[in-house]
Amino acid sequence: MRRSGVEEEEVLLSGDGGDAGVALRSEEESESKLRARGGRQVMRRSSMVAKQVISIESALGLGFVSQLWVDTLSWNVVIVEVRPNLLSGDSERFLLEDVCRVGDVVLVENERVMENELKMVGLETLVGYEVVTPGRRSIGKVRGYTFNVNSGALESLELDSFGISIIPSSLVSTYALFVEDVLEVASDKVSVHEAAAARLQRLTKGWWGAQNVGKSFNEVEEYYDLEEDRLANDRRTRREFRRRRSRPKSRENQDDLDLPMDFL
Incomplete structure (x- = not known):
């Protein structure tokens, strides 16, 4: 009886009910795509920019990632901008949700992801933007950010004193600012x-x-420098304290060795 029920279900999906079969296949493809993007993959903006975009279907290179666009109301990376090369050429765009996988390259399903008309209203690049408090005090400039590749959610902004992402972080002091702030x-x-x-x-x-x-x-620079000096002083103090505690004991042992046996 169970086998008969399964056969009837297969007939319904593969027979005249073509729409149901198409819907099922579409759902399976969506689930497969989600599994490929599954998990929490957090990366820096600078790690994705300049990567080549490749179509899985045709294995053709579609260009290089030149920019990411952020919806600052939801704080999600929404759109990926691509150019034929990083120096020139007309840009094309596709949704971040169309990305199947990010590794050495960015993989998308096919070239059709770039055919959608995308609205850019309310989207920002953020890089180079000055970070200020309500009192108009400058904290620095945005040089990049970290985000979840799978959901697009921004986690933190990366700041420095210049806001130029191509300057290596080893040359400038950089700081993380949480999006909640x-x-x-x-x-x-x-x-x-x-x-x-x-x-x-x-x-x-x-x-x-x-x-x-x-x-x-x-002030932030000075605060961290003072904290590092304080921690270094604390470590030196603890080491000196341990040395002082060990010296009397060793001296006491030496004195015991110098005493005559009958005295001991």
Whole structure:
């Protein structure tokens, strides 16, 4: 009886009910695509820009990622911009959700992902935007961000004193600002809570100073430098304390060796 029921179901899906069969296949393809994108894959913007985009269906190169566009209301990366080469050429765009996998290259299903008409209203690139508090104090400039490739959700902004992403992070001090601290984005500026500077997390310490930015960014630099000095002093104090504790004991043992046996 069970086998008969299965056969009837197969007949219904593969027979005259063509629409049901198409819908089922479409659903399976969607699930397969989701499995390929499944999991939490967080990466930096700079790790995706300049990667080649390749069609899985034709194995053709479609260009190179030149820009990512962010919806600053939902704080999601929404659109990927592609150019034939990184220096020139007309740009084309597709949705981040059309990305199947990101590795050494960016894989998409086929060339048709670039045929959709996409609305750019309300989208920002963020890179180079100045980060300011409500009191108009500058904290730095956006050089990049980290985001979840699968969902597009931004996790943090990466700041430095220049806002130029091509400058290696080993040359400049960089900091992470959590998206939760952002109030709004307007006129190439990112407004953050007044206390956001105190919650920045240092990512790298470069030898280029923050001489071209506002007082707040310099205060952040000084705060982290003072914290590093304080921790170094604490470590030295603990080492010195341990040495002082060990010296009397060793001296006491030496004194015992110098005493006559009958005295002991």
